[in-house]
Amino acid sequence: MRYYDKLIFELSHKGRTGYSLPGSSLGKVALPSELLRKSPLDLPEVSEVDVVRHYTNLSQMNFGVDTGFYPLGSCTMKYNPKINEEIAAHPLFAGLHPLQPAETVKGAQEVIDGLDAALAAITGMKHFTFLPCAGAHGELTGLMLMREYHLAKGDTARVKVIVPDSAHGTNPASAAVCGLEIVEVKSGADGLVDVEALKPLLGPDVAGIMMTNPNTLGLFERQIGEIAKLVHEAGGLLYYDGANMNPLLGKVRPGDMGFDIMHLNLHKTFSTPHGGGGPGSGPVGVGERVLPYLRIPQTSGFHGNFGVMLRAYAYILMLGREHVKMAGPLATLSANYIKESLKDCYKLPIPTVCKHEFVFDGLINDGAREGKAGATTLDVAKRLLDYGYHAPTIYFPLLFHQALMIEPTETESLETLDDFIAVMKKIAAEAAEDPDILHGAPHNAPIGRPDETTAARNPILKA
Numbered sequence: 082m083r084y085y086d087k088l089i090f091e092l093s094h095k096g097r098t099g100y101s102l103p104g105s106s107l108g109k110v111a112l113p114s115e116l117l118r119k120s121p122l123d124l125p126e127v128s129e130v131d132v133v134r135h136y137t138n139l140s141q142m143n144f145g146v147d148t149g150f151y152p153l154g155s156c157t158m159k160y161n162p163k164i165n166e167e168i169a170a171h172p173l174f175a176g177l178h179p180l181q182p183a184e185t186v187k188g189a190q191e192v193i194d195g196l197d198a199a200l201a202a203i204t205g206m207k208h209f210t211f212l213p214c215a216g217a218h219g220e221l222t223g224l225m226l227m228r229e230y231h232l233a234k235g236d237t238a239r240v241k242v243i244v245p246d247s248a249h250g251t252n253p254a255s256a257a258v259c260g261l262e263i264v265e266v267k268s269g270a271d272g273l274v275d276v277e278a279l280k281p282l283l284g285p286d287v288a289g290i291m292m293t294n295p296n297t298l299g300l301f302e303r304q305i306g307e308i309a310k311l312v313h314e315a316g317g318l319l320y321y322d323g324a325n326m327n328p329l330l331g332k333v334r335p336g337d338m339g340f341d342i343m344h345l346n347l348h349k350t351f352s353t354p355h356g357g358g359g360p361g362s363g364p365v366g367v368g369e370r371v372l373p374y375l376r377i378p379q380t381s382g383f384h385g386n387f388g389v390m391l392r393a394y395a396y397i398l399m400l401g402r403e404h405v406k407m408a409g410p411l412a413t414l415s416a417n418y419i420k421e422s423l424k425d426c427y428k429l430p431i432p433t434v435c436k437h438e439f440v441f442d443g444l445i446n447d448g449a450r451e452g453k454a455g456a457t458t459l460d461v462a463k464r465l466l467d468y469g470y471h472a473p474t475i476y477f478p479l480l481f482h483q484a485l486m487i488e489p490t491e492t493e494s495l496e497t498l499d500d501f502i503a504v505m506k507k508i509a510a511e512a513a514e515d516p517d518i519l520h521g522a523p524h525n526a527p528i529g530r531p532d533e534t535t536a537a538r539n540p541i542l543k544a
């Protein structure tokens with residue numbers, strides 16, 4: 082039996098304890114009766130070692146980048162150097178009180194200013210605000226700046242924002258929350274924004290365009306110079322979703338591509354452990370045009386997620402100007418290596434050189450035959466768990482029905498990539514032989530296949 086098959090309540094044994102309290106010199110003091118519980122507290126009675134094993138086992142039921150390779154596309158699950166944690170946890174930073182007088186927190190202000198300058202140098206923006214606490218929050222902030230830019234000029238007709246069909250779901254969602262109307266622009270067969278399809282969409286009612294470059298297929302939008310020219314000529318602005326900044330670090334700057342406003346996901350590109358909802362930081366940078374509308378002060382209530390900003394600053398200073406440039410080429414090399422190694426087993430809809438990530442469209446031989454359904458992308462993802470790997474992003478982007486989006490990042494060794502490739506090939510062979518092996522996966526994980534809809538709509542978060 083595995084230890085985690087039992088709840089800690091089931092390990093409880095009446096009268097067993099894991100602690101002893103020191104005696105008090107003050108004697109016993111009775112609490113007012115209205116503060117007392119009406120019934121005894123139902124707590125498990127266990128020894129110290131049971132408690133330690135309980136929490137240690139729980140920690141191992143979770144998958145993290147510290148336990149294994151995590152090729153989740155669009156999320157940049159790179160290894161996060163432990164020195165960052167040490168710095169963020171330093172009592173002189175962690176112990177700061179948000180309401181401390183400004184003259185006592187000069188060091189923290191220096192970190193914020195230093196990070197602002199570093200990010201401006203990396204992106205070609207003028208300044209950043211650290212108000213937003215996630216990428217999506219940054220998108221909303223950036224779009225509000227875009228709207229303000231137009232309104233300040235008395236231009237009230239610009240109510241539309243153009244979003245490519247390959248965009249991350251947060252892009253149209255943020256535009257909708259901002260009260261803008263979303264106009265979709267199609268991608269061509271090469272996976273890039275179709276400039277000819279864009280032209281007729283531009284006009285005096287367009288506030289701007291939101292783009293990710295490289296886009297969510299991991300492809301560099303090579304026509305970005307032409308797109309920027311067209312959008313600016315039409316009076317619009319360009320918003321850059323910086324979640325995919327990793328492959329461009331120190332090489333290419335959104336500001337030089339013509340973008341006016343952008344966000345960065347510090348928790349992705351600049352190394353903060355993430356997943357499961359936070360903490361994040363989505364600073365928004367602006368170029369010359371939008372600079373007058375940037376909010377002062379540049380940090381949110383209680384100075385944003387300062388710990389994330391510290392980690393990002395430590396990461397940038399540690400790598401320095403020279404080594405920051407290494408992340409992109411290495412991440413790009415890793416992605417292309419996996420793509421080329423697996424394209425005989427998995428359908429590769431766009432065969433060109435990718436940047437940091439790429440998308441397969443399911444298995445080439447999914448094992449479907451008379452009376453037997455083939456293995457899907459979901460089945461491949463579940464089977465990977467049996468082999469100790471986190472699944473890639475699946476069914477996103479929406480351009481392909483069986484999308485399987487892989488982003489290895491720059492931090493994995495060749496041996497890890499080779500092992501992952503071998504496992505992916507093995508899974509493809511299993512599917513061809515007997516897809517039922519995959520249909521039943523995972524076979525070794527603590528939880529098999531939950532009913533995903535029920536699990537999402539009615540999560541049971543406690544026993």
Ligand SMILES: *Cc1c(COP(=O)(O)O)cnc(C)c1O
Pocket residue numbers: 155156215216217218249251252293297322324325346361363
């Ligand atoms: C992650 C991501 C976002 C949203 O960022 P959050 O920090 O999760 O809010 C937006 N766009 C792209 C392309 C992303 O990968």
